[in-house]
Amino acid sequence: MNQDSLIDAKPANDANSTLAVHGGEARQKLADSVTDPIVCASTFTFENTQSVIDYIEQQQPREEYGRYGNPGEKIVEKKLAALEGGEEAILFASGMAAIVGLFMSKLNAGDEVVFFDECYHRSREFCSKHLARFGVVTRQVPACDYDAMESAITPNTRLLVSESPTNPHLSIIDLERFAAIGKRHNVETLIDATLATPYNVRPLTYGVDYVLHSVTKYLAGHNDLLAGAIIGSQDQLESIRNLRGIMGAVNSAHNIYLLQRGLKTFALRMERHNQNGQAVAEFLESHPRVEKVYYPGLASHRDHTIAHNTMRGFGGLITFLVKQADWKETAKIVDAVTVPRIAPSLGGVESLIEQPLVMSYYECTPQERRQFGIPDNMIRLSCGVENAADLIQDLTQAFNA
Amino acid sequence: MKFRTRAIHVGNEKDPETGAVVPPVHFSSTFVQPGAGEWGEFDYSRSGNPTRQNLEQTLASLEGGTGALAFASGMAATHCVTMLLKAGDHLLAGTDIYGGTYRLLQHVVGPSGVDVSLANSTQLDTLEQAFKPNTRLLWIETPGNPLMSITDITACAELAHRHGAWLAVDNTFATPALTRPLAAGADLVMHSATKYLGGHSDLLAGALVAGSEELHGQLYYLQNACGAVLSPLESFLLSRGLKTLELRVHEQCKTAQQLAEWLSGDARVKRVLYPGLPNHPGHALAKNQMQGGFGAMLTFEIDGDLAKTKRVAEATQLFQLAVSLGAVESLIEQPATMSHASYDASDRAAHGITDSLIRLSVGLEDVADLRADLDQALNA
Numbered sequence: 001m002n003q004d005s006l007i008d009a010k011p012a013n014d015a016n017s018t019l020a021v022h023g024g025e026a027r028q029k030l031a032d033s034v035t036d037p038i039v040c041a042s043t044f045t046f047e048n049t050q051s052v053i054d055y056i057e058q059q060q061p062r063e064e065y066g067r068y069g070n071p072g073e074k075i076v077e078k079k080l081a082a083l084e085g086g087e088e089a090i091l092f093a094s095g096m097a098a099i100v101g102l103f104m105s106k107l108n109a110g111d112e113v114v115f116f117d118e119c120y121h122r123s124r125e126f127c128s129k130h131l132a133r134f135g136v137v138t139r140q141v142p143a144c145d146y147d148a149m150e151s152a153i154t155p156n157t158r159l160l161v162s163e164s165p166t167n168p169h170l171s172i173i174d175l176e177r178f179a180a181i182g183k184r185h186n187v188e189t190l191i192d193a194t195l196a197t198p199y200n201v202r203p204l205t206y207g208v209d210y211v212l213h214s215v216t217k218y219l220a221g222h223n224d225l226l227a228g229a230i231i232g233s234q235d236q237l238e239s240i241r242n243l244r245g246i247m248g249a250v251n252s253a254h255n256i257y258l259l260q261r262g263l264k265t266f267a268l269r270m271e272r273h274n275q276n277g278q279a280v281a282e283f284l285e286s287h288p289r290v291e292k293v294y295y296p297g298l299a300s301h302r303d304h305t306i307a308h309n310t311m312r313g314f315g316g317l318i319t320f321l322v323k324q325a326d327w328k329e330t331a332k333i334v335d336a337v338t339v340p341r342i343a344p345s346l347g348g349v350e351s352l353i354e355q356p357l358v359m360s361y362y363e364c365t366p367q368e369r370r371q372f373g374i375p376d377n378m379i380r381l382s383c384g385v386e387n388a389a390d391l392i393q394d395l396t397q398a399f400n401a
Numbered sequence: 402m403k404f405r406t407r408a409i410h411v412g413n414e415k416d417p418e419t420g421a422v423v424p425p426v427h428f429s430s431t432f433v434q435p436g437a438g439e440w441g442e443f444d445y446s447r448s449g450n451p452t453r454q455n456l457e458q459t460l461a462s463l464e465g466g467t468g469a470l471a472f473a474s475g476m477a478a479t480h481c482v483t484m485l486l487k488a489g490d491h492l493l494a495g496t497d498i499y500g501g502t503y504r505l506l507q508h509v510v511g512p513s514g515v516d517v518s519l520a521n522s523t524q525l526d527t528l529e530q531a532f533k534p535n536t537r538l539l540w541i542e543t544p545g546n547p548l549m550s551i552t553d554i555t556a557c558a559e560l561a562h563r564h565g566a567w568l569a570v571d572n573t574f575a576t577p578a579l580t581r582p583l584a585a586g587a588d589l590v591m592h593s594a595t596k597y598l599g600g601h602s603d604l605l606a607g608a609l610v611a612g613s614e615e616l617h618g619q620l621y622y623l624q625n626a627c628g629a630v631l632s633p634l635e636s637f638l639l640s641r642g643l644k645t646l647e648l649r650v651h652e653q654c655k656t657a658q659q660l661a662e663w664l665s666g667d668a669r670v671k672r673v674l675y676p677g678l679p680n681h682p683g684h685a686l687a688k689n690q691m692q693g694g695f696g697a698m699l700t701f702e703i704d705g706d707l708a709k710t711k712r713v714a715e716a717t718q719l720f721q722l723a724v725s726l727g728a729v730e731s732l733i734e735q736p737a738t739m740s741h742a743s744y745d746a747s748d749r750a751a752h753g754i755t756d757s758l759i760r761l762s763v764g765l766e767d768v769a770d771l772r773a774d775l776d777q778a779l780n781a
Contacts, residue, residue, distance in 0.1 A: 017652075018719070018766040021729050027721070034602045034723055034730055222641055224423040261601050261638075264729040265645045268652055268765060339406065341415055343422055349409055349644045350422055385648060386410075387403035 014312070015083040015198040017267040024078030036075055038257045042066045068245045072256040077229075079263055080219070083198040084211055086231035090241050091256070095194065095214025097249035098228030099123055102190065102210060103159075105243040109135030111158045116173070118143040118166035118373070120192070121360055143171045144303070146181060153185045163192040164203070165307075168319040168356055168380045169373060170195070170294045172303035175310065179207035188236070194218070194347070199270035200311045209236060217347025218315070220262040221269050224348075225255050269349065269385055274313025276383040276391065281318050283392045289333075289399045291377070294319040316383035317346050319356075327357055327376035334379060336401035339386060339394040346382030351391060353381050404463065404578065405647040412458030413640065426637045427451045448625050452633040456640045457608075460598075463577040463643070464590050466610035468617035470624050471636060475573065475593025476501050477629035478607030480509075482538070482569055482591060484623045488514030491536040495522030495552060496752050497545025499571065499593075500743040506540075507745075522552040523683065525560065532564045542571040543580070544687070547700045547736040547760045548753055549674040551683025554690060558586025567616070573597070573727070574698055578650040579691040583612040589620075596727025597697075600642040600649055604635045649729065649765060654694025656771065657763040661699050663772055668704075669779045671757070675699040697763040698726060700736070703779070707756035710735055714759055716781035719766060719774040726762030731771055734760050 030037050044063040046052045054060040063069060073091055080089035092098035103126070107113060113127060117140040127138040137156070141148035143166055153160075160182050164173035175191065182189035190210040191203040197218045203211050213219055215227035230240060244250065251259070274297075281295035293300070296307035297314035307314060322330045334342060340351035344359050354360075361374045369375070383391060402410070416424050427450055432443040443449050453471050460469035472478040479502055486492055494506055496519045503519075511517040520531035522541045539561040543552040554570060561568040569589040570582035576597045582590050592598055594606035607629075611617035624630065631639070654677075661675035676687035677695030687695055703710055714722055720733035724740050734740055737756045741749060763771065 016767050018770045021765050022719070027718070034721060034725075034728075034732075222423070222644065224641070261603065261641075264601060265649065265765065268648050269645065272648055339402075339410065341422055343420070345422075348422070350413075352422070384409065385645070386406040390403050390406040 015202070015267060019082050020079075020266040020268075021264050023082035024075050024080075036072055036257075036260065038253050039071045040253050041070075067248050067250055070250075070253055070256060072253055072260065073251060076256055076260050076263070079260070080213075080215075080229050081231055083263075083266070084204060084231040085198070085202050086204050086211065087234045088237050089229050089231040090237055090244060091215070091251050092228040092230075092244065093249040093251055094226045095212070095216060095228035096122055096126070097247075098214075098230050099192070099212055100126060101240055101244050101247060101249065102212065102230055103127070103131060103136075104247070105239045106188070107131065107134075107136045107158055110137075110156055112137040112139060112154055112156045113159045113161060114149055114152045114157060115140045116143040116145075116149065116162040116166070117141065118169050118171055119161070119163050120167055121372075123161075123192070143169070144173065146174070146177050149178075150181050150185075153181075153187060157185065157187050160187055160189045161192070162190075163195065164201075165195045165296060165315070165317070167195060167317070168294070168378070170296055170301070170317065170319060172296050172307040172311070174306050175201070175203050175206035175208060182209070183207065195315055195317055196311065197266075197270055197315070199267055200274070200313050200315060204231065209233075215259060216345065218270060218273065219266060219347075220259050221266065222258070222262050222348055223345065223350055223352075225258050225262075227251055227255060227259055270313065270315075272385040273316035273347075273383060276385065276388045277314055277316040277318060279388040280381070280383050280391055280395070283395065284318065284320050287395075287399060289323050291321040291323040316351075318381045318383065320379055320381070321375060322377040322379065325377045327355070330355055330377045330379060331358065332401065333398050336398035337394050338397075339390055340381060340384075346380075348382070349385045351382060351384035351386055353379065355379055407462045408459065408646050409644045411462040412455040424452070424455055426633050428633050446633070447628050447630050450630075450633055450636070452640075453631055453636045456631070456636045456643075459640060459643055460608050460610055463646075464572070464610035465577075465581050465583050466590065466612055466617075467614050468621070469608055469610040470617075470620055471594070471631035471639070472607035472609070472624065473629045473631055474605045475591070475595060475607040476505060478591050478593075478609050479505060479571075481609065481620060481623050481627060481629070482540075482589065483510045483515070484627065485567075485619060486510075486515050486537050489516070489535060490538075491516040491518070491533045492538045492540065493528075493531050493536050493566070494519050494540040495528075495542060495545065496520065497522070497548045497550040498540070498542045499546045499573075500741040502540070502542075502571070503748075504743040522557060523550045525553065525556055528557070529560055532560070532566070536564050536566045539566050539568050540571070541568070542574070543690070544574045544676055544683075544696050544698065546574065546698075547741060547758060549676055549681070549683075549696075549698065549700055551676050551681075551687045551690065553686055554580070554582050554585040554587055558588075562586070574696050575691055576646065576650050578647045579654070579693055579696065583610065585690070588612050588616055594639055595725065597650055598643060598646060598727075599639050600646065600728055601638075602725065602728035602730055604638050606631050606635055606639050650697065651693055652765060653697035653763050656766075656768045657697040657699050657761075658695065659768050660761070660763060660771060660775070664699075664701050664775070667779070671702040671704050673699065673701045698760065699763065700758055700760045702755065702757050703759060705757055707737065710757045710759060711738070712781040713778050716778040717774050718777070719770055720761065720778075728762070729765040731764035731766055732762040736760050
């Protein structure tokens with residue numbers, strides 16, 4: 001029997017549960033284990049001098065030193081590539097390490113990158129504060145303003161970047177249109193699909209060049225590890241992999257194992273995150289104390305049509321505004337919930353809640369917060385996989401507290 | 402809070418010191434004490450460990466018990482229960498039980514002086530007749546292994562209590578996601594937590610959940626005295642697995658039901674043993690006793706001899722040939738040569754474990770993929 005497993009060979013149209021359990025894994029594993037071993041080696045031995053020479057001359061693909069890769073990591077990279085429908089994936093120690101790795105390998109002094117402005121504030125900070133030091137120019141245009149993005153492209157532009165859905169406004173990018181702008185101008189495109197996950201949408205199928213994930217979130221799913229990944233074509237990822245080996249932002253063997261284990265229930269968890277997100281969003285929209293709900297699964301959402309046409313579900317993240325509340329009255333609701341815990345991050349089995357003003361934008365001036373679209377009465381809720389009735393009951397009592 | 406919410410939050414309260422959403426893993430074997438002769442909450446990890454205690458709180462909540470104990474394996478948990486008995490006591494067990502339990506009772510507990518006998522627990526009259534004045538413990542498994550027989554927990558609890566005995570239920574196949582034996586009157590629940598509770602084929606663990614403080618205290622004493630405790634890392638992995646227990650079990654039940662229905666209409670299959678099929682003798686009882694599904698284990702008998710059965714079990718590409726069960730990966734095995742090889746051959750025959758039985762543990766894969774795999778394997 002072909003040991004490379006029938007799962008690899010099978011064309012999968014979606015990130016289904018079979019792929020989550022078996023994708024990227026050999027059917028017969030070391031020591032006949034049903035699960036892959038954790039290989040804790042920092043370095044890998046060569047049988048003799050000739051095998052070192054063979055390796056260097058690349059006739060014999062194998063491990064060399066932990067920073068260049070680990071057997072467990074290769075398996076998880078194959079699983080992630082299979083789930084995204086991409087040729088290859090590269091894992092990093094965190095989502096930020098992944099995006100920094102991509103920027104550092106793809107951008108040179110004088111190059112330009114164009115962002116849709118609704119994005120993770122740390123990604124923006126890396127570009128504006130650090131890439132600027134190396135002479136890289138960052139331009140920002142309003143999210144979903146495709147004409148503005150196209151107009152911002154110059155002969156020096158190398159990369160177009162967006163999240164989809166965006167965080168925390170949950171705007172949905174027209175991926176086909178976004179990718180087409182890049183192709184038209186011969187500029188590469190990157191989508192941070194952390195909030196969508198391959199269960200809900202696979203950006204590569206729309207012609208996007210790179211998909212970025214904070215794997216810490218839904219992919220790992222248990223709020224107990226950090227990891228990041230980039231998925232794309234083998235050719236385009238080669239320089240990123242080489243740079244990673246030098247930068248060293250790699251995952252430990254233990255971390256990789258927990259990630260592989262978490263991925264086994266990925267499809268199952270996503271189905272439930274989608275259900276809980278939709279149910280809680282509908283509840284919030286009908287609640288008298290709620291002014292506005294940002295959730296792509298609601299008909300009231302600006303991008304509902306494009307979301308509905310391109311996504312299988314809309315995830316567990318919901319942003320909402322409390323009616324006629326200042327930041328303190330809003331904080332009271334956050335403090336009154338008993339099931340979600342107050343914490344940054346999202347995508348795990350445990351529900352988390354935060355007030356963006358306090359959690360991520362506390363040091364911004366009111367004017368900056370207005371510019372980023374972060375009002376004082378905004379709450380971001382990451383629905384876990386708990387019972388939806390428990391979450392709704394908890395929010396109900398928190399509103400009444 | 403509902404079952405699934407408790408599985409995520411009970412015993413996993415945020416760490417008061419660091420605020421960590423997931424409690425830290427305490428590897429410490431020993432704990433510094435406040436003074437000589439003064440004892441803190443934890444002293445030595447065999448007697449208690451914070452990570453294991455968190456897990457035990459979750460388990461107790463899910464089974465609705467007063468306390469739980471986590472062991473190094475399911476057999477270690479079962480062995481601890483048998484240590485409640487002394488020479489001269491009688492232990493009565495059902496016949497459709499795990500081969501390892503059978504071996505422990507017949508070849509270890511029996512020779513130590515405990516009177517052990519087996520009776521069909523699905524036939525209440527037969528079972529009642531097997532009680533003796535010295536019967537201290539009735540041990541049942543439902544659904545049974547490998548024939549998927551369904552035993553009436555409520556009736557067994559009444560019977561055991563009438564005879565002054567405890568009822569212990571091996572709830573490994575059903576899991577608390579489907580059946581809560583303590584609520585039905587059982588005194589004690591046992592799990593091979595290696596299976597659905599852990600759920601990822603990557604740890605060994607056992608669990609006991611007691612319905613009373615008194616029984617929990619006796620079992621705790623025995624566990625501490627005998628020492629077969631669960632390690633901190635396994636406790637952490639098991640707690641992590643419990644967070645998706647209900648999701649996994651419900652999905653796996655749904656898939657098993659579809660496979661059972663498909664197999665029972667296939668000419669290459671002689672009979673299918675699955676409690677979710679209306680023709681299963683325990684179907685009505687299971688419908689009442691199991692909420693949300695009929696389990697994800699199913700056994701079927703093919704039209705063929707031992708050699709043909711072996712070929713089929715070896716021909717699958719997605720189902721992997723291995724004992725154990727309950728995990729995300731689907732497994733296939735032949736009870737006569739694998740899970741129940743430790744039964745005496747005569748008992749195997751007497752209990753209906755024929756050579757042409759195949760047992761499936763249905764995992765989380767897509768039902769279409771699993772069906773296609775079985776379809777090609779049945780032609781082997």
